[in-house]
Amino acid sequence: MQLTDTNTDPELPNIQYTTHYLRSIIIHSIDTFNYANAEFASERLLAQTPLNLDSIYLYCLSLYHQSKLKSCYRKLVEVNTKLNLNHLGCSFLFGKCCLRLGKAKDGIFQLLKVRNLYNGEDSGNGPERMSLETRFDYENGRSIMPDASSIYHLLGDLYHSVDDVKNSSLNYTQCLKLNQFDFEAFQKLCKMGVDMKVKTLYKVQKDGGVHQSGRDDALQQQQTQQFKTPQALGTHDIPDLTNPFTDKKGAATASAVAGSNPLKTPTIHVDDFNFSTPRIKTATVPDAPLRKSNLNTGSHHTNHHDVSNTTIANNTFEFVKPTSTATTHGESGAAPPAAASGGGRKRGSRVYSKITSRLISQPSSHSTISSTETSSSKKNLKRNNSVTSDDGNNSNNAGTGSAATMTTSSSIAFLKEIEKCEAYLLHLYSVFAKSFKLFSNYDCYKAIKILETDISQQDRETPWVLSKLGKLHYEVMNYKQSEQYFKKLRQLDRARCEDMEVYSTLLWHLHKKVELTFLANELHDIDPQSPITWCAIGNLFSLTHEPDEAIRCLNKAIKLDDKFTYAHTLKGHEFFANDNYEMAMESFRLSLLLDPRHFNALYGIGMIYMNLGEYQKADYHFRKAISINPVNIILICCVGMVLEKLNKKTLALKQYELACKLQPTNPLPIFKKAQLLFSLQNYPLALKNFEVLKNLAPNEASVHFLLGQLYNLQQDKYSAIREFTIALNLDPKGSYLIKEVMESLNG
Numbered sequence: 001m002q003l004t005d006t007n008t009d010p011e012l013p014n015i016q017y018t019t020h021y022l023r024s025i026i027i028h029s030i031d032t033f034n035y036a037n038a039e040f041a042s043e044r045l046l047a048q049t050p051l052n053l054d055s056i057y058l059y060c061l062s063l064y065h066q067s068k069l070k071s072c073y074r075k076l077v078e079v080n081t082k083l084n085l086n087h088l089g090c091s092f093l094f095g096k097c098c099l100r101l102g103k104a105k106d107g108i109f110q111l112l113k114v115r116n117l118y119n120g121e122d123s124g125n126g127p128e129r130m131s132l133e134t135r136f137d138y139e140n141g142r143s144i145m146p147d148a149s150s151i152y153h154l155l156g157d158l159y160h161s162v163d164d165v166k167n168s169s170l171n172y173t174q175c176l177k178l179n180q181f182d183f184e185a186f187q188k189l190c191k192m193g194v195d196m197k198v199k200t201l202y203k204v205q206k207d208g209g210v211h212q213s214g215r216d217d218a219l220q221q222q223q224t225q226q227f228k229t230p231q232a233l234g235t236h237d238i239p240d241l242t243n244p245f246t247d248k249k250g251a252a253t254a255s256a257v258a259g260s261n262p263l264k265t266p267t268i269h270v271d272d273f274n275f276s277t278p279r280i281k282t283a284t285v286p287d288a289p290l291r292k293s294n295l296n297t298g299s300h301h302t303n304h305h306d307v308s309n310t311t312i313a314n315n316t317f318e319f320v321k322p323t324s325t326a327t328t329h330g331e332s333g334a335a336p337p338a339a340a341s342g343g344g345r346k347r348g349s350r351v352y353s354k355i356t357s358r359l360i361s362q363p364s365s366h367s368t369i370s371s372t373e374t375s376s377s378k379k380n381l382k383r384n385n386s387v388t389s390d391d392g393n394n395s396n397n398a399g400t401g402s403a404a405t406m407t408t409s410s411s412i413a414f415l416k417e418i419e420k421c422e423a424y425l426l427h428l429y430s431v432f433a434k435s436f437k438l439f440s441n442y443d444c445y446k447a448i449k450i451l452e453t454d455i456s457q458q459d460r461e462t463p464w465v466l467s468k469l470g471k472l473h474y475e476v477m478n479y480k481q482s483e484q485y486f487k488k489l490r491q492l493d494r495a496r497c498e499d500m501e502v503y504s505t506l507l508w509h510l511h512k513k514v515e516l517t518f519l520a521n522e523l524h525d526i527d528p529q530s531p532i533t534w535c536a537i538g539n540l541f542s543l544t545h546e547p548d549e550a551i552r553c554l555n556k557a558i559k560l561d562d563k564f565t566y567a568h569t570l571k572g573h574e575f576f577a578n579d580n581y582e583m584a585m586e587s588f589r590l591s592l593l594l595d596p597r598h599f600n601a602l603y604g605i606g607m608i609y610m611n612l613g614e615y616q617k618a619d620y621h622f623r624k625a626i627s628i629n630p631v632n633i634i635l636i637c638c639v640g641m642v643l644e645k646l647n648k649k650t651l652a653l654k655q656y657e658l659a660c661k662l663q664p665t666n667p668l669p670i671f672k673k674a675q676l677l678f679s680l681q682n683y684p685l686a687l688k689n690f691e692v693l694k695n696l697a698p699n700e701a702s703v704h705f706l707l708g709q710l711y712n713l714q715q716d717k718y719s720a721i722r723e724f725t726i727a728l729n730l731d732p733k734g735s736y737l738i739k740e741v742m743e744s745l746n747g
Helices: 015-031 035-048 053-065 069-082 088-101 104-113 132-136 148-161 165-178 183-191 210-225 349-358 371-378 400-440 444-453 463-475 479-492 500-509 513-526 531-543 547-560 565-577 581-594 599-611 615-628 633-645 649-662 667-679 683-696 701-713 717-730 732-746
Strands: none
Touching: 015 035, 015 053, 035 053, 053 069, 053 088, 069 088, 088 104, 088 148, 104 148, 132 400, 148 165, 148 183, 165 183, 183 400, 400 444, 400 463, 444 463, 463 479, 463 500, 479 500, 500 513, 500 531, 500 565, 513 531, 531 547, 531 565, 547 565, 565 581, 565 599, 581 599, 599 615, 599 633, 615 633, 633 649, 633 667, 649 667, 667 683, 667 701, 683 701, 701 717, 701 732, 717 732
């Protein structure tokens, strides 16, 4: 049988339709976490438009989501060699790859090179935030491109990775000016010790300038489009609000920073937050394409695959906004001109905005042929259609004026509800911000009070709050309460690894071998490649007095993450416990290189110097640690111990008294104070402190032994024998010394 040719390939469609459809497929795949499918579709898109930076961005985005960091990085380097990587999305991804591949300086250079795309240098506008409507409805009008606050957050991360604290702080601060709800940026600033003004940061900011005019535009659109009233709004009926990343009002609103370079500003403190935006002149349609529009940005190179920027004459779909000025043909990835601002917004602006911002492949009713066809198509538009009608064309509808008035009042009520919602969220965030700032400054008692009393029960039963309460109580040596919070946290999120290194150290302090064994095994089942897992296992070996195995586990944690400060510090303490002071010093110094505010490493160095008899150096490091954590009674007692060694016993006594005031029920400062009073021969006061201490630590043999000696000095032999007997039962290893004292007592 002879085979016949059955090739029935369809006729090649318009390339603009094809590329737009592919983009929608890619973004849908990314939104549904189908990243391999997004990569496949991106390859088809690159075959259509190989030099289009938007297409390259989508391809690299699909690679990045699959953690193919080196592939993404190499592709962007290759593109930068062939083309000028003057594209916000590609530069953002390049920076993200550099951050994770240890090439932070390259990422910083690239983002600074394209800063005109996000800091408003071209437009000359001041810092620009999203409008209130956009912030509220970003879910339904989102952009796949990064906004300016995201760029500044990334720059903060990059500078921090090269230990440039000043520029890192400046960029995180700039990020918060643009996005008050970036709580991660706030936490990073607090961890670096930056004094953030919480009240100023989280106060309600009135949208001004560009944003106010944007609100007026939204109100006028709501009048003509007749949005549903707030009472009629359901879960899925939120009005389609303005997208901040499209080319509205003649300027790309991703421009978010004043024209001057913010990195040159030496201000780190957020004392002068000013979120209001200066007013600009009414924008008009520019003669040339904008530098950036949503996914139509960046490349200015001619591509033979691209078609000319002409309108499609089927009255159903539009990719490029038609203008009176002809656009250069074959310009790959160039953004179309912006729509005019104000109440006289052109017909196609709404449709174009929706297409460019969300890349939806559905055709929209829109005419671009002639004014005659446009006017005839208006008659068929529904009243709630997303396309706005021209001014003066409402005379065919009876009662339009009264309907517009009704819609205006409902729109104002709707915006007031959004403002009320934002005010509530800002207040809630400010409470968490205050608590975290206090925690970062180790003002633990105030932070505990806020988290335990100033937030709702629902918020208190969340992992973030429970973990912070567990760590706060741990810092003030309230180990029992800390354990309760960590247990609640584990019940709520059994597969959580974050903060478990602190919990494992807490169990080490409590000598709970069974619980620590169970935690270490469970963490290993959850994530054997996590450095936190190996810290917990290291703590377990330390508790079972296997220091070599503990150090081996901590080395494994450091190998998995060489910037994990906690592992370096634990390793230092293990070396110190084995009298290997040289290796311990090296580990503690590495910790301080990674985090200069890591007081635990300073404590370790102080202990080494004290054991070596270099008391001045020990005193310096202990006091430096106290400057970071002023309420840590262990550090305060260490300063007292150094002062005792320097024969400054009166000053040492003041240190112990201060520690007793901070934690009246903690046995450590009371013991040190009682010991010092005993050596100063202040026997009545020493006896009083030891009797208090006996109730706080009934199982400490040393307490009973010293108390027995005090009773002996007070000629109370019966009480002395009783305390010596208790001490002998608690510590059989010290039986020789105790029996010797008892024999002298009988003599």
